[in-house]
Amino acid sequence: MIQLNQEQVAMVSRLVAMGVPFPIALAAATDPQAAARGARDGLELFAYGANAVLDAPTKALKAVRKRKASAYSKRYGAAYKRLKKKHPRAQHKTLVKKAHAEARKGKK
Secondary structure, three states: OOOOOHHHHHHHHHHHHOOOOHHHHHHHHHOHHHHHHHHHHHHHHHHHHHHHHHHOOHHHOOOOOOOOOOHHHHHHHHHHHHHHHHOOOOOHHHHHHHHHHHHHHHHO
């Protein structure tokens, strides 16, 4: 069990009220110098990691390829567009049903 004096309790309360997580606030209140060193070291580590990522050549990043559309998907898309043009006021649900049915028939 950790014993805190009045000053440390007040500091923990202020830090928690400012939005600092309780374990970090407790560490900062019990040993402020160690907490400052840890924060400084963490900031340096973050800056090093961020700079390493930002300085990495963009060629090293592999471009994400889009998946190729399947034959069924192409038939469905064409059927939906054709039906939408033919029946512009029809509900989406109805057009989807008809387009899927048409795409399935084209499969055979």
